[in-house]
Amino acid sequence: MLVVAKDTIEESSTEYAQGGIAVALSGDDNFRLHQLDTLMAGDGLCFEPAVAALVQEGPGRIEELIDWGANFDKENGEYLRAREGAHSVSRVLHAGGDSTGHEIAGTLWRKAAALPGLSFVSFAAVTDLLLADGAVTGAVAYDQKRKQRIDIHARAVLLATGGAGQLYRNTTNPSVATGDGIGMAYRVGAEVADIEFVQFHPTALFVPGRPRFLLSEALRGEGALLRNIHGERFMHRYHDMQELAPRDVVSRAIVAEMQSTAATHVLLDLTHKPAAWIRQRFPRIYETCLSFGIDLARQPAPVHPAAHYLMGGVRTDLQGRTTIPGLYAAGEAACTGVHGANRLASNSLLEGVVFGARAGHAMSQEAAKPFRGLTFGDEQFPALSREALQDLAWEGCGIARDAAGMQRVLRTIDEGGRQHLSDPGRGDYERRNLATVLRLVAKAALLRQESRGGHYRTDFPGKSPAARHSSLRRGQPTVLLEWETTSPAKP
Numbered sequence: 439m440l441v442v443a444k445d446t447i448e449e450s451s452t453e454y455a456q457g458g459i460a461v462a463l464s465g466d467d468n469f470r471l472h473q474l475d476t477l478m479a480g481d482g483l484c485f486e487p488a489v490a491a492l493v494q495e496g497p498g499r500i501e502e503l504i505d506w507g508a509n510f511d512k513e514n515g516e517y518l519r520a521r522e523g524a525h526s527v528s529r530v531l532h533a534g535g536d537s538t539g540h541e542i543a544g545t546l547w548r549k550a551a552a553l554p555g556l557s558f559v560s561f562a563a564v565t566d567l568l569l570a571d572g573a574v575t576g577a578v579a580y581d582q583k584r585k586q587r588i589d590i591h592a593r594a595v596l597l598a599t600g601g602a603g604q605l606y607r608n609t610t611n612p613s614v615a616t617g618d619g620i621g622m623a624y625r626v627g628a629e630v631a632d633i634e635f636v637q638f639h640p641t642a643l644f645v646p647g648r649p650r651f652l653l654s655e656a657l658r659g660e661g662a663l664l665r666n667i668h669g670e671r672f673m674h675r676y677h678d679m680q681e682l683a684p685r686d687v688v689s690r691a692i693v694a695e696m697q698s699t700a701a702t703h704v705l706l707d708l709t710h711k712p713a714a715w716i717r718q719r720f721p722r723i724y725e726t727c728l729s730f731g732i733d734l735a736r737q738p739a740p741v742h743p744a745a746h747y748l749m750g751g752v753r754t755d756l757q758g759r760t761t762i763p764g765l766y767a768a769g770e771a772a773c774t775g776v777h778g779a780n781r782l783a784s785n786s787l788l789e790g791v792v793f794g795a796r797a798g799h800a801m802s803q804e805a806a807k808p809f810r811g812l813t814f815g816d817e818q819f820p821a822l823s824r825e826a827l828q829d830l831a832w833e834g835c836g837i838a839r840d841a842a843g844m845q846r847v848l849r850t851i852d853e854g855g856r857q858h859l860s861d862p863g864r865g866d867y868e869r870r871n872l873a874t875v876l877r878l879v880a881k882a883a884l885l886r887q888e889s890r891g892g893h894y895r896t897d898f899p900g901k902s903p904a905a906r907h908s909s910l911r912r913g914q915p916t917v918l919l920e921w922e923t924t925s926p927a928k929p
């Protein structure tokens with residue numbers, strides 16, 4: 439088995455996940471409550487069998503991680519459970535205060551590295567999938583050190599390539615999150631679903647010219663308050679749950695407040711909490727803010743929304759199978775239907791461990807594939823720069839969208855033209871995927887004439903009565919369709 443990563447093995451969204459992992463362990467919580475919260479956040483579009491698998495298998499996967507050495511935070515021998523937005527009870531486990539993803543990724547890496555027959559290759563960007571007789575038989579990677587192509591033949595390929603936050607000018611995602619798996623899967627004809635649902639995190643640190651560092655929802659869960667630049671609290675005017683309202687509501691409220699005060703940001707205020715507690719509960723966040731000159735114990739942090747999570751992706755069944763034989767997807771690259779139109783905070787790490795394990799099990803049952811296959815990629819690359827694509831996405835497919843903006847996105851990508859590159863590098867392959875994914879987001883968002891979850895249209899602010907999923911396949915019209923709620927997606 440081969441694990442291929444285009445940067446260091448560590449560099450990933452998982453590495454930066456702060457808040458924690460949601461799981462119904464015991465006490466005042468149970469599967470049903472976790473399921474209900476997930477369905478409520480998903481705004482009518484969750485695929486219920488997937489949600490059931492997530493909440494029921496979650497505790498077992500967490501126990502497995504603990505057996506493998508994961509060290510979740512405890513007090514008096516009990517796991518600490520934090521409360522986050524739209525959760526009805528405290529159920530979010532965390533590690534190192536705010537370094538949960540780092541702990542989980544490290545645990546998985548140590549476990550995997552100790553297994554026989556498993557190797558790792560870093561700084562190799564997978565650029566295309568190999569296809570023979572309609573099935574995926576491997577992948578092609580670009581070795582960035584040797585600047586050469588590597589052909590990898592495999593019984594099955596799992597896309598665990600993460601999300602596409604780099605589509606946007608403002609994002610909490612690391613630079614590797616360029617939607618590569620989605621772009622590659624779409625090129626070989628796999629179905630992509632619900633890609634228009636992008637979650638914008640309401641509170642990314644706003645320091646001009648610096649990356650948008652995430653200020654976790656857990657801060658608001660622990661009592662941080664949102665204020666406009668005049669120091670006034672405002673969330674009570676937008677939602678009963680105030681600071682803990684669903685993320686899309688909080689993001690739009692912040693944008694409205696920024697507009698009405700003609701400001702570039704609002705403020706996140708934790709100054710009423712004891713300084714020692716802030717430093718102990720959120721050590722990484724506290725230190726990072728301090729490095730930007732902001733002492734959270736003494737002053738509120740300037741924040742504004744940033745692209746954070748992609749609910750849609752490559753459509754899979756409950757075993758991680760995509761619609762192309764031999765091709766699997768898990769984690770943020772996949773669309774299992776668990777998140778519906780909006781992800782419940784801290785459900786994504788859980789989705790990764792639950793459906794990653796399911797996909798791994800299914801892949802181990804795959805028969806050997808022919809040692810051949812052709813790429814279906816094209817060597818044409820968009821002429822638009824990464825920055826131009828990011829600005830286009832932010833303006834046309836951002837927090838609040840309308841038909842004119844999305845049509846402009848599609849037109850600009852088409853008019854931007856394409857170029858042949860004789861010696862493309864990782865950045866060019868990433869740009870090709872960003873352009874593909876942006877087109878898909880714009881097409882699906884244009885077709886969805888309603889507002890639901892993470893997708894808000896100023897020209898269609900209401901929700902349509904039918905909950906339908908967008909479906910995009912290369913060479914076929916984009917459609918909205920219902921998924922059968924009693925059986926998983928059939929390849």
Ligand SMILES: Cc1cc2nc3c(=O)[nH]c(=O)nc-3n(C[C@H](O)[C@H](O)[C@H](O)COP(=O)(O)OP(=O)(O)OC[C@H]3O[C@@H](n4cnc5c(N)ncnc54)[C@H](O)[C@@H]3O)c2cc1C
Pocket residue numbers: 442443444445446447448449450451452453454455456457458459460538539562563564565598599600601610611612614615618619652746747768769770771783784785786787788790
């Ligand atoms: C700042 C931040 C905080 C978050 N906090 C939380 C939280 O508290 N709780 C929670 O549940 N979720 C959180 N999330 C979301 C969650 O972290 C992600 O959804 C999840 O970790 C995604 O895991 P993944 O394995 O799908 O992708 P990733 O962890 O992003 O891993 C993708 C991997 O694929 C590699 N890759 C990508 N393309 C290629 C290619 N072409 N070739 C080779 N390798 C490639 C990348 O380099 C990377 O190693 C957070 C996200 C961010 C950005």
